[in-house]
Amino acid sequence: MEYKILLSGERADFTVIAFDLGKKRLSLVANHPSPFNVSWVELFSSRGSIDRFIGLSEGLESGLLYSFEIDHSQKTCKITSQQPTLGAPAHFITLHDNSALALGTYLGGSVALYPISITDTDGLLLLNAPRTEFFPKFTYESVEHGPNEGRQRQCHVHQMLEDKKSLLYAPDLGSDRVWILRRDNMKLEVHGCLQCPPGTGPRHAVFTPDETIMYVIGELSHTVTAFDLSNRSAEVIQPIDGFAPNILPPTVHADHQFMMDSAELCLHPTIPNVLYASNRWERHIEQREPHLKNVPEELPPGEDVAIILLSGDGKRVETMKHVRTNVDVIRGMRLSDDGRFVVVLGQEGGGVEVYEISGNRGDVWTLVAGLSEGLESGIKHAVWL
Structure with missing residues (x-):
């Protein structure tokens, strides 16, 4: 059996690699020139040898949201539509009704809706039509910044989600909130929020x-917070008491934790009550803050992933395990659709690794294959094709 994976990031190319399960090997298939700093991509549809995608490229003053397609047989890649965004777009989703893309901009501080059209012939295209740009009110505006003065000086919307009732959820790193937004066609308004510590x-x-439950990973606190959504009558929803596991590995000294960032949070697609959370920058603590004391001289081979096993109702942490990878600075972690494999990416080095997930609770990770030779650094995201 062979899988294909598309890699993107702060690099010159989209890269397609093949994962041969029988030979337990990753190999390079193709490189295609990509736009600047492609930090998120989603597969929209496939037709024969052609895969159609939506992607975004980070920027400071302006980013870019676009649709593109790769013809694997012809080894070609072309952008089919595009629209500029506010600075550093972070994540997007296609709305359930297929009317628009919902985009969170990290430096733009907004949630935006971009109208789209979808046809069998052209796939998804961004329309040349006005977009909606909604700016949540910065929680700490009266005191100028949040508890983390360097990182919380404005809204930093980092992700978009939509529930079955068509409410949008937007984790905001700057405001310590997950905004709940109600949409009326192309209009947005705040419906409430999940209040993180x-x-x-x-x-x-x-x-x-x-x-009924949402789990939220804190990049700055390194904790996972849980919210009970079964009763959404409250305008401000508070976290579930006692649910705040710190995902950092025990090898990180307490005085060094502020130099690390937490990255990705995933649920297994078929096994209930297990969370996977990745860490980054453990190998760079001294580099990021040379004045720290007691930094270990021997660095770990790569970053750590926490496996969080939950109670039957999902409201308590039963135990936590750690997997040590060989990739440096995990920016991307993606499970295959069948939940059998997970790919982890090293933004700063170590390339790509694929682990097989097993065990009744999905808590056994076994390294199957890795690839670093021939890959550019700066990998931030992966898509299983």
Whole structure:
């Protein structure tokens, strides 16, 4: 059996690699020139040898949201439509009704809706039509910044989610909130929020399959916060008491934790009550803050992933395990659709690794294949094709 994976990031190319399960090997298939700093891509549809995607490229003053397609047989890649965004777009989703893309801009501080059209012939195209740009009110505006003065000086929307009731959820690292937004066609308004503890810096979130609980990873606090959504009558929803596991590995000294960032949060697609959360920058603590004391001289081979096993109702942490990878600075972590494999990416080095997930609770990770030779650094994102 062979899988293909598309890699993107702060690099010159989209890269397609093949994962041969029988030979337990990753190999380079093709490189295609890409736009600047492609930090998020989603596969929209496939037709024969052609895969159609939506992607975004980070920028400071302006980013770019676009559709593109790769013809694997012809080894070609072309952008089919595009629209500029505010600075550093972070994440997008296609709305359930296929009317628009919802985009969170990290430096732009906004949630935006971009109208789209979808046809069998052209796939998804961004329309040349006015977009909606909605700016949540910065929680700490009256005191100028949040608990993390350097990172919380404005809204930093990092992700978008949509529930079955068409409410949008937007984790905001700057405001320590997950905004709940109600949409009326192309209009947005705040419907409420999930209030994270001060200094959390919410980055990514996931729903349970029945959407009764949302788990939120804090980039700044290194903790996972849980919210009960079964009763959404409250305008401000508080976290579930006692649910705040710190995902950092025990090898990181308490005085060094502020130099690390938490990255990705994933739920297994078929095994209930298990979360995967990745860490980054453990190998760069001294480099990021040369004045720190007691930094270990011997660096770990790569970053750590926390495996969080939950109670049956998902409201308590039963135990936590750690997997040590060989990739440096995990920016991207993606499970295959069948939940059998997970790919982890080293932004700063170590390339790509694929682990097989097993065990009744999805808590056994076995390294199957890795690839670093021939790959550019700066890998931030992966898509299983």
